[in-house]
Amino acid sequence: MQSNQPQHPFDLATQLTQQQSGVYSGHTSNDYANMVGPFGGVIASTLLRAVLEHDEILGEPISLTINYAAPIQEEKFNIIAYPSRTNRSTQHWYIELKQNDKTAITGTAITAKRRDTWSSTELAFPDVPLANEVTLTSLENAPPWAQNYDIRTIKGVPLAMDPTEQPDSVTLQWIKDKPNRDLDFLSLASMCDAFFPRIYVRRKSFVPIGTVSLTIYFHADSKSLENNGSQSVLGHTRALKFFNGYFDQTGEIWSHDGNLLATTSQFVYYKE
């Protein structure tokens, strides 16, 4: 980043101040507020950033699980991150976010040095129009965090936005940061959570929801992410089951030119 450019709101939102090795302080960002508390995607990215900025990090992120244990207040927080185990080519991390000395978020991550191997993508890239051929989705009534994304929905907007009955909860959307920002592990992690909750695609009634756990597998290295630059990535997601208060949201993020960058799943609490 050149010194004469202002920092992107996303970088400010995930910014941490290191107190000592693996101990950070940070503050929630109004830009990425959700209905209640901060947007979970930016929280996940902030915990991942605590790993990426750790002085003992080995390699690049390959896996991340974030557990949303309690609501986060819009104020300062502390994060600790430490390697639970360091091997020759992999490293396991524990991460925790606290507010007022109480645990609000827990997480585990794996970083690794990758090597060139036989590779293969089995999943087919969805048959979709290019991002610039899809109408920008109006997000006027969406929470603040959504205002920081350029989202172009091909299929499956929440029913409040398009009350056409939906037989399934599938969403296909092009998404990129607004203003433009080159893709990296942090923004990719956040975009894995930037789907609207599946229950709002299936049902028109507004019910309280909250992600309890989010898992991301990174199928790309930093070079693959750099190749995407600031172009839109394609998100594809669906729920497999809603049962007595919890549903899954299972998805994939593809680069603009059809490289599968991440697969993700989350488990979401819902009321009624």
Place this chain on the structure above:
Amino acid sequence: MQSNQPQHPFDLATQLTQQQSGVYSGHTSNDYANMVGPFGGVIASTLLRAVLEHDEILGEPISLTINYAAPIQEEKFNIIAYPSRTNRSTQHWYIELKQNDKTAITGTAITAKRRDTWSSTELAFPDVPLANEVTLTSLENAPPWAQNYDIRTIKGVPLAMDPTEQPDSVTLQWIKDKPNRDLDFLSLASMCDAFFPRIYVRRKSFVPIGTVSLTIYFHADSKSLENNGSQSVLGHTRALKFFNGYFDQTGEIWSHDGNLLATTSQFVYYKE
């Protein structure tokens, strides 16, 4: 269990001795040995059991993530499990397995009290023959753990077992404990890992592999599991991408009569 019945090998393998609240000792089981070290599914179940037997547990398991940080020796181990945060209806857990004072496995789990809500399964039950109509898969040359399962493969055995070229890594299999055992959260967790590694379905060459992280979302309560009794459950899995040393294995477990019990994903290291 009646006192005149011998304990099932699975219950012996996951057995823990409580030293104090949340601190347990255990020992690996020869019955569930893998090529190197113990079967990861039984390890996951053992960590989950540390939560289920904790005196502060709230509700039933809804989510579990287990990270395989280092190889486990075939010997005794210690497990700690503690609630990171307890809310009114959900509870977040941290779990760790150590051998010789070094962390070998880390995990997080969520337990919750469910309430009756609107529910819906979006995924369709695969079109498969009944378990008793499918030939028992010969597992003579498979590792010890596989001898404790009755597996009937409908599609996608490892190429070493059926060297027909496979265009994809999809496996569909009926599975149950051998001898019969009523399904519960522990055996279900283990069955989520009882698929052969996807790379062996895609490629004939034998390469070293190892799961680095496993996540399970439980879409069932204990009553749904009891309904399955000791009948086979249907496992369905596939890899979405293999890339420079890591592939995902994404799957579902269905009850014998078509109830989606769990969705699962894991990230697996492979060499070459």
